[in-house]
Amino acid sequence: MNIELEELAKEFGTERALHPVSLFIPSGALISLLGPSGSGKTTLLRILAGLEFPTSGRVRFDGADATGLSVQDRRAGFVFQHYALFRHMTVFENVAYGLRARPRRERPTEAEIGRRVTRLLDLIQLPDIGARYPNQLSGGQRQRVALARALAIEPRMLLLDEPFGALDARVRKELRQGLREIHDNTGLTTVFVTHDQEEAMELADLVVVMSMGRIEQVGKPAEIRARPATEFVRTFTAV
Amino acid sequence: MSDIVLSRPVPVTTEPPLARALLVGLAILFVAIFLFAPLATVFAEALAQGWRGMIAALSLPDAQAAIRMTLSIAVIAVPLNAVFGIAAAWAIAKFDFRGKAFLITLIDLPFSVSPVVAGLMLVLLFGANSSLGVWLMAHDIRIVFAFPGILLATLFVTFPFVARELIPVMIEQGRTEEEAALTLGASGWRTFFTVTLPNIRWALLYGVLLCNARAMGEFGAVAVVSGKIRGETATMPTMVEMFFNEYLSVAAFTLASVLAMLALLTLLLKSLLEWRHADLLAATCRH
Numbered sequence: 274m275n276i277e278l279e280e281l282a283k284e285f286g287t288e289r290a291l292h293p294v295s296l297f298i299p300s301g302a303l304i305s306l307l308g309p310s311g312s313g314k315t316t317l318l319r320i321l322a323g324l325e326f327p328t329s330g331r332v333r334f335d336g337a338d339a340t341g342l343s344v345q346d347r348r349a350g351f352v353f354q355h356y357a358l359f360r361h362m363t364v365f366e367n368v369a370y371g372l373r374a375r376p377r378r379e380r381p382t383e384a385e386i387g388r389r390v391t392r393l394l395d396l397i398q399l400p401d402i403g404a405r406y407p408n409q410l411s412g413g414q415r416q417r418v419a420l421a422r423a424l425a426i427e428p429r430m431l432l433l434d435e436p437f438g439a440l441d442a443r444v445r446k447e448l449r450q451g452l453r454e455i456h457d458n459t460g461l462t463t464v465f466v467t468h469d470q471e472e473a474m475e476l477a478d479l480v481v482v483m484s485m486g487r488i489e490q491v492g493k494p495a496e497i498r499a500r501p502a503t504e505f506v507r508t509f510t511a512v
Numbered sequence: 513m514s515d516i517v518l519s520r521p522v523p524v525t526t527e528p529p530l531a532r533a534l535l536v537g538l539a540i541l542f543v544a545i546f547l548f549a550p551l552a553t554v555f556a557e558a559l560a561q562g563w564r565g566m567i568a569a570l571s572l573p574d575a576q577a578a579i580r581m582t583l584s585i586a587v588i589a590v591p592l593n594a595v596f597g598i599a600a601a602w603a604i605a606k607f608d609f610r611g612k613a614f615l616i617t618l619i620d621l622p623f624s625v626s627p628v629v630a631g632l633m634l635v636l637l638f639g640a641n642s643s644l645g646v647w648l649m650a651h652d653i654r655i656v657f658a659f660p661g662i663l664l665a666t667l668f669v670t671f672p673f674v675a676r677e678l679i680p681v682m683i684e685q686g687r688t689e690e691e692a693a694l695t696l697g698a699s700g701w702r703t704f705f706t707v708t709l710p711n712i713r714w715a716l717l718y719g720v721l722l723c724n725a726r727a728m729g730e731f732g733a734v735a736v737v738s739g740k741i742r743g744e745t746a747t748m749p750t751m752v753e754m755f756f757n758e759y760l761s762v763a764a765f766t767l768a769s770v771l772a773m774l775a776l777l778t779l780l781l782k783s784l785l786e787w788r789h790a791d792l793l794a795a796t797c798r799h
Contacts, residue, residue: 323695344695345699351691357692360689370698371696374696422696423696426697
């Protein structure tokens with residue numbers, strides 16, 4: 274599914290979080306929104322998910338207007354910064370949540386839910402943790418469970434907010450590889466937010482550099498390295 | 513000098529035995545004098561004429577009417593305030609709006625207002641001296657010196673308990689789990705019942721227990737608004753006072769011990785629930 278943003282702006286009271294920005298995300302791309310805190314990258318991601326609504330501008334999914342589409346109807350798999358796993362549910366129930374939340378007609382049978390959750394836990398290479406609670410998992414495991422939970426709803430796109438922010442360097446590398454593989458296998462349009470330029474450059478096909486609620490540059494990592502469009506991009510992406 | 517330190521290690525994590533014994537002793541003494549002794553006295557006085565005296569006191573129509581009144585008030589007031597408390601805490605913790613600080617202050621109001629004043633307020637508002645009271649009388653609706661008045665007074669006095677207990681917990685938990693549920697396709701109600709409510713259930717239980725204890729034990733506001741009509745509007749606490757003033761000490765203390773037993777029962781219930789769900793409690797509290 275491709276995503277098109279047209280003159281999207283967001284204000285919180287008198288504060289401008291996002292100046293009108295336009296962006297085209299091709300179907301199946303793995304793109305990164307890169308910028309320092311306060312650059313508007315998380316706001317942009319939350320607007321894509323339907324957790325915030327823009328003050329003005331349009332969002333289009335495959336050309337169809339989705340600006341007013343409710344968060345439930347967007348079917349965006351969202352991985353939160355601190356994972357936001359349901360702490361009173363087992364890992365199995367966390368992953369099954371989206372399937373159980375479907376209207377009765379579309380809800381899979383209990384056996385089917387079990388099969389799908391098992392398959393997802395295999396996919397994240399944690400097949401035996403279904404019975405555990407989130408606080409019995411390591412940070413890296415929680416992150417992967419959050420990913421499995423987001424994938425369970427058969428999302429139309431995958432959105433990740435600082436997915437590796439709270440992890441140590443080794444786990445981070447491993448999970449980057451894992452996300453790359455899942456993206457390549459599912460072909461989902463994937464957008465992740467990060468403030469780590471190395472992460473963005475290494476993982477993404479396309480990097481969107483943001484600052485102060487504006488898009489500074491959009492390009493392939495090599496392009497951005499070779500030809501930074503503004504002084505900000507040059508200093509921010511300097512190693 | 514370092515040799516001395518090494519040969520005689522000084523424990524840094526615990527006090528010397530004498531200090532420990534002294535502190536533990538003081539704590540026990542305090543609990544004995546201020547908690548246990550008064551409670552024991554209540555039961556001892558109730559049993560001054562043996563079980564027969566106690567049973568006779570309990571079969572007094574006034575005592576039975578008071579027990580019925582207190583229980584019916586609690587049965588209605590506690591669920592209502594649980595719902596109001598959840599609604600208020602939900603609004604305050606999960607949404608941003610103008611006047612939020614004012615709403616928090618308003619929730620605390622019943623704590624800062626003396627219960628007697630609260631009762632008086634209701635009498636002035638609904639009593640025969642106000643135009644509202646006159647209108648109510650003309651339509652034969654009795655609020656003051658009747659069940660609705662006692663219920664309103666109890667609702668007012670016990671309003672903050674559930675909300676106060678829930679607000680910090682809900683603020684601490686933030687909104688992201690709810691947001692996660694929404695992105696997974698859950699409706700608002702489903703999110704509330706499957707994510708929000710399970711996460712606050714322990715705080716809610718404590719709030720409800722505190723609310724219940726106060727609802728059954730409230731004296732000041734109820735005394736003013738009920739008019740303390742025996743057999744009609746007297747609740748357990750007000751009936752205890754009336755028995756006591758009439759030198760019916762066995763009856764007074766018997767009723768007081770029933771009240772104390774109800775409180776102990778709620779505590780027992782709480783401990784039982786915590787014990788039965790100890791695993792879940794350990795697994796789901798943060799970190």
